[in-house]
Amino acid sequence: MTTKQKPIQGKAFVLGKNIDTDQIIPAAHLVYSLSDPEERKLYGKYALSGVPAAESGLPQGNIPLTNEDATKSDFSIIVASDNFGCGSSREHAPACLEIAGIKAIVSPSYARIFYRNSVDGGFLTPYESVEDLSTKIHTGDELEIDPEASALINHTQNKTYELKPLGSVAEIVHAGGIFAYARATGMVPK
Amino acid sequence: MGMTLTEKILAKHSGRDRVKPGDNVWVDVDVLMTHDVCGPPAISIFHREFGDDAKVWDKDKLVIIPDHYIFTKDKYANRNVDVLRAFAAEQDLPHFYDVGTDRYKGVCHVALPEEGFTRPGEVLFGTDSHTCTAGAFGQFATGIGNTDAAFIMGTGKLWVKVPETMRFVFEGTSLPPYLMAKDIILKIIGDIGVDGATYRTMEFAGPGIKVLTMEDRMTLTNMAIEAGGKNGVVEPDEITEKYVKARTDKPYEKFYSDPDAKYFSEHFYNLEELVPMVAKPHSPDNKATAEELEGVRLDRAYIGSCTGGKLSDFRAAAEIIRGNKLKIDTYIVPATTEIARGLETETLLGTPLIDIFREAGCKIGNASCAACLGGPSDTFGRLNQEEVCISSTNRNYPGRMGSKAAQVYLASPYTVAASAVTGVITDPRVFIQETVI
Ligand code: SF4
Numbered sequence: 001m002t003t004k005q006k007p008i009q010g011k012a013f014v015l016g017k018n019i020d021t022d023q024i025i026p027a028a029h030l031v032y033s034l035s036d037p038e039e040r041k042l043y044g045k046y047a048l049s050g051v052p053a054a055e056s057g058l059p060q061g062n063i064p065l066t067n068e069d070a071t072k073s074d075f076s077i078i079v080a081s082d083n084f085g086c087g088s089s090r091e092h093a094p095a096c097l098e099i100a101g102i103k104a105i106v107s108p109s110y111a112r113i114f115y116r117n118s119v120d121g122g123f124l125t126p127y128e129s130v131e132d133l134s135t136k137i138h139t140g141d142e143l144e145i146d147p148e149a150s151a152l153i154n155h156t157q158n159k160t161y162e163l164k165p166l167g168s169v170a171e172i173v174h175a176g177g178i179f180a181y182a183r184a185t186g187m188v189p190k
Numbered sequence: 191m192g193m194t195l196t197e198k199i200l201a202k203h204s205g206r207d208r209v210k211p212g213d214n215v216w217v218d219v220d221v222l223m224t225h226d227v228c229g230p231p232a233i234s235i236f237h238r239e240f241g242d243d244a245k246v247w248d249k250d251k252l253v254i255i256p257d258h259y260i261f262t263k264d265k266y267a268n269r270n271v272d273v274l275r276a277f278a279a280e281q282d283l284p285h286f287y288d289v290g291t292d293r294y295k296g297v298c299h300v301a302l303p304e305e306g307f308t309r310p311g312e313v314l315f316g317t318d319s320h321t322c323t324a325g326a327f328g329q330f331a332t333g334i335g336n337t338d339a340a341f342i343m344g345t346g347k348l349w350v351k352v353p354e355t356m357r358f359v360f361e362g363t364s365l366p367p368y369l370m371a372k373d374i375i376l377k378i379i380g381d382i383g384v385d386g387a388t389y390r391t392m393e394f395a396g397p398g399i400k401v402l403t404m405e406d407r408m409t410l411t412n413m414a415i416e417a418g419g420k421n422g423v424v425e426p427d428e429i430t431e432k433y434v435k436a437r438t439d440k441p442y443e444k445f446y447s448d449p450d451a452k453y454f455s456e457h458f459y460n461l462e463e464l465v466p467m468v469a470k471p472h473s474p475d476n477k478a479t480a481e482e483l484e485g486v487r488l489d490r491a492y493i494g495s496c497t498g499g500k501l502s503d504f505r506a507a508a509e510i511i512r513g514n515k516l517k518i519d520t521y522i523v524p525a526t527t528e529i530a531r532g533l534e535t536e537t538l539l540g541t542p543l544i545d546i547f548r549e550a551g552c553k554i555g556n557a558s559c560a561a562c563l564g565g566p567s568d569t570f571g572r573l574n575q576e577e578v579c580i581s582s583t584n585r586n587y588p589g590r591m592g593s594k595a596a597q598v599y600l601a602s603p604y605t606v607a608a609s610a611v612t613g614v615i616t617d618p619r620v621f622i623q624e625t626v627i
Binding site: 018020022027030031032033052088089090091092094110113117121178187 | 214216227228230231234238239259264266267269270316317318319321333334335336337338341344345347349351384385388389418420473563564565566567585587588589590594
């Protein structure tokens with residue numbers, strides 16, 4: 001299972017530290033169905049709606065992830081400071097970001113359950129950066145993640161940063177989640 | 191080299207003689223718990239992956255406790271409970287605590303011990319981050335997401351990375367009369383930070399832990415997640431056994447950390463030297479002493495949740511509230527229906543706790559999570575605007591209890607009650623010393 005990983009490209013959305021799951025998807029919105037194709041779009045609409053306005057889309061702030069009435073975002077890569085996803089175990093958190101169109105997150109560190117949910121559910125890839133990039137990258141910068149080279153390229157600023165290898169979860173990430181992994185390895189019948 | 195309590199439980203459940211931190215192991219699951227927020231998506235993933243006719247791996251090991259959004263008119267929230275009800279019927283589940291029946295319990299992390307599901311030495315997963323509460327009973331217990339829960343429903347197994355253990359040793363032989371377990375854990379989280387224990391076990395030990403009741407220990411392990419911990423754990427002793435044996439006759443095995451077990455770090459606290467603590471907005475590690483914040487103006491007080499809505503929490507609050515009129519709106523939410531009954535039967539100097547709260551003008555809610563996590567807009571006690579609240583709950587991130595404009599201070603039930611009486615943040619020692627004399 002060492003298929004080549006495709007690069008991820010898109011605009012950066014930058015956040016600070018300790019972005020908890022109540023900020024990612026406020027509890028009042030946890031009631032919509034994730035399996036209903038129409039209703040699940042509401043998660044895209046409300047993704048990151050709990051982040052205080054001044055801290056949403058740094059360094060400028062006051063940038064929502066999804067525009068009013070939209071369920072998809074123009075941004076595809078979140079760049080955050082430490083401890084992204086702390087708080088509750090709600091899988092609605094990585095799910096809502098995927099529904100909004102986020103493909104990957106880059107943060108120096110994650111809360112454990114959020115990280116695990118992102119990987120096991122195959123929603124998006126949580127990359128660990130070697131340094132905190134939340135003050136170096138600006139919301140709207142054009143980024144590219146090269147998984148093979150473990151590198152993050154900022155095309156807007158012409159800079160390249162190092163990402164940590166995925167380590168022991170790489171196989172689950174590459175398979176696309178815990179079920180795909182378990183089927184590929186024979187743990188669960190195909 | 192010896193093993194820690196957590197390592198031993200994970201070794202046993204993965205069929206190995208030993209494990210070490212960093213190992214990825216597949217463990218057999220003894221109990222899987224889910225609730226009304228995460229149960230429905232987990233169920234839909236279970237059917238998607240295992241088929242429409244799939245049956246859960248062991249119906250005696252799946253526990254479903256609706257508790258989050260119960261007393262609301264929100265149609266989506268009520269639909270979620272319907273999904274659980276249909277699934278319990280379809281799978282013929284014996285451990286479903288349905289809303290509107292006399293089986294209804296309230297907050298899952300307090301209901302699990304009450305119903306005998308927190309057995310030492312076992313492995314418990316729950317679709318809720320505060321599942322770590324059950325570690326108070328010497329169990330390995332941690333929160334997971336919907337996909338992992340669906341995986342367990344079909345296979346009875348889950349992969350776990352063996353965590354390193356941080357050991358918190360409590361010295362001292364008694365808890366001062368004004369101090370509660372909440373003060374200890376707020377102090378620890380303030381010291382190590384909200385990511386201070388990420389990926390690790392927090393083991394609470396030392397002579398000081400022996401003087402803590404089961405409810406006190408649950409307050410500690412409950413908030414391991416607020417330091418990012420994978421699990422919190424306490425070695426079982428007579429206090430544990432007395433509690434567990436009164437609620438289940440299932441056999442279990444007790445594990446203890448070896449004297450030569452290897453710890454990531456050790457931290458020492460003398461219980462007799464600690465003082466009442468508060469976490470300021472908007473993070474559980476934003477620590478201060480109650481004394482330092484004396485005089486901060488408040489709009490509301492809230493006593494409830496899995497960490498601060500147990501019977502001992504209300505007894506503590508009643509000691510201070512008794513005979514006083516309150517300056518601010520004060521909400522009382524028992525975690526479970528058993529605790530709600532306890533408020534009627536438990537007395538303080540001859541008066542039932544519930545009467546003490548009523549006479550003081552408290553608003554009393556039904557057993558559930560209520561405003562601990564905000565919830566739908568009609569949730570009891572929810573902060574709907576720019577209010578300042580002191581609360582015995584466990585999280586104060588922006589918007590946690592409702593509005594992003596609200597500010598939440600976390601504190602022990604003693605401190606919350608003392609502050610409710612005065613209307614400003616108040617060190618409870620002022621009241622406790624009076625009571626003691
Ligand atoms: S009481 Fe609060 S912290 Fe506890 S399970 Fe309910 S929402 Fe979560």
